[in-house]
Amino acid sequence: MTTPLRCSHSRSSVKPDAGAGRADWLHIAREMADDLSTDAAEREQAGKTPLDEVSRLRESGLLALLVPAEQGGAGEDWRTAYAVVRTVAAADGPIGHLLGHHYFLSFSPRFFADPARADQIERKSAQGQWCWGGGISSHEPPLILTPKANGYLLSGYQRYATGVGIADRLMVRAAVYGTGEPLAVLVDPAHPGVESGSTGDTLGRRLAAGGAVEFDSVPIMKDDVFGSLSPDEGALSPFASLAVPTARLVSTQFCLGVAEGLLAEVHEHGRAARASRQPFSPQAWPDSPPPQDPYALTVYGELTVVARGASALADEAVDALSRGLAQGEDLDDEECAEIAVLASLAEAAASRAAREITTRALDVVGADAAATRHGFDRFWRDTRTHTLCEPTAHRLREIGDYFLNGAHPPFTLPA
The missing domain is CATH 2.40.110.10 (Butyryl-CoA Dehydrogenase, subunit A, domain 2)
Structure with missing residues (x-):
């Protein structure tokens, strides 16, 4: 899980030096998350077009993260991109969603265009620091x-x-x-x-x-x-069909990021409350649960298990996808189907975890969670909006059909 995201450092537009690695980009993502978290609730309530937020992403160099170095980008892989999306989403769900969507769409020429055209587009995208929608x-x-x-x-x-x-x-x-x-x-x-x-x-x-x-x-x-983009059997190569699990794992990382972000906010709220609390006077649940309330501790423990379990599935699916992408056109249909099913498993688990965590985590805070100034409700609203757009019922049926009957999941790109 992520650590609490409150930070007061100033905004920075410094990009990593040439040859920067995964650790450098994750550091930039954490700085971006810290920056976004300082006023995330206020910006979300204002609901303005995120021109400033996208400008910050552009200045950081994160938009060209997946573009190969020879085309002018950072040359990072999807493991890094997913970690960046999750980190940003924990601080600001919509911006994490926007960034993840950009990564998938800007990578799509590699799935659907010929290699020379894909290289040309990626070069232009990196030069212009395009944000894709x-x-x-x-x-x-x-x-x-x-x-x-x-x-x-x-x-x-x-x-x-x-x-x-x-x-x-x-x-x-x-x-x-x-x-x-x-x-x-x-x-x-x-x-x-x-x-x-x-x-x-x-x-x-x-x-x-x-x-x-x-x-x-x-x-x-x-x-x-x-x-x-035809779903007809044989219309796409197994490699091009990896577009589906790639996109589903963007959805997965968004859900995990938002869920972990709320847990971090709840943790920080409790720490701040304990630091400023007068000599403690126990009150009955749920008005203001004390720090050792057994029910509050149990809820936090249960939600930690849910988050860690979904995270482990996501890691397994990302590893499988990375191996599939590395195989390129040597990937076969059966390997592609297994990757697609693992991605659907991860997305279903992350979706369930996000819904449960954003619903129950506020019980740990108690009545104070309803205060608008905290902005805790944005985590639930972002999750519910996303899971309405990306229901997992069909994914569960496809998972069952694969494990019981060996049926390959259809080519169905998520919203």
């Missing part, structure tokens, strides 16, 4: 991609996409007119035919800059249309 979920009705002489025209309406209010590039899913084949498409949101709107009235994840986006005959170059 959008979404290629199977749940969204596809946009329409109409072929033209020099490319395509993109039209349609997407109900929700993360980061549309701040993204430098959008990755979306569109179906070719006449054939219906779904493809991944890269779009410049600065084009006048792209119109987005924020959903500031959402229950949680208010700083993820999400919202609807409409495309009105937006010109698309042929090079910005990548490979198929």
Whole structure:
């Protein structure tokens, strides 16, 4: 679990030196988390577009974390990226979600584009420190991609996409007119035919800059249309199919980060309360649970077990995915299916842990947890919004079908 996230140091935009390693980037992520945590509750309540937060991510160099060093990025792997997402999400869930979504979308050309085009896009992304938004979920009705002489025209309406209010590039899913084949498409949101709107009235994840986006005959170059997103058997290589577990483990790290962040806040609140408390006078649960209240201790112990168990599953799934990504095109269907199932297991466990922790952890605080000034409610709202968008019921069925019948999970990209 993370340690308490309160810190009063000043904001820093210093990037690691060339050749920085995993430890350096995790240090930058912790500094970013400490920075974000100082006013996370106030910013979340204000609900403004996170332009300043994205600027800080850009200045830190974290946006180019996964871009290979030869393309101008940090050259880190997904183990580091997941740890960064989890660290940031513990301090500020929506910004952690935004960053994780960016990592997945900016990495997607490696899954769906040819290697030369993927290298070219990553180089431009690193040079411009692009923040990626959008979404290629199977749940969204596809946009329409109409072929033209020099490319395509993109039209349609997407109900929700993360980061549309701040993204430098959008990755979306569109179906070719006449054939219906779904493809991944890269779009410049600065084009006048792209119109987005924020959903500031959402229950949680208010700083993820999400919202609807409409495309009105937006010109698309042929090079910005990548490979198929078809769920049909054999349409994608096993390596390209790793896009699904990669995205599910972003969801996993977000859930774990938010859950661990609330536990850290509760721990810090209790420490501060004990430090300032007058000679203790026991009161009955639940008005103000004393530090040795057996029920409060049991709740914290149970939730620690839940968090550690989900974290262990996540680590196992990340290790499996890392091995699969290293195999590249040598990966076979059975290995891909096993990785996908492990990722679904991890996501289901993390989702359950986050829901339970963000519901029960406040019992340890007692009545004071209801005070708006603490902002504890944001953890629950961020979790509930995310788990409504990413329900695990279908994942559980797929897990059962795999272990009982050997059925491979379908290619279904999460929201």
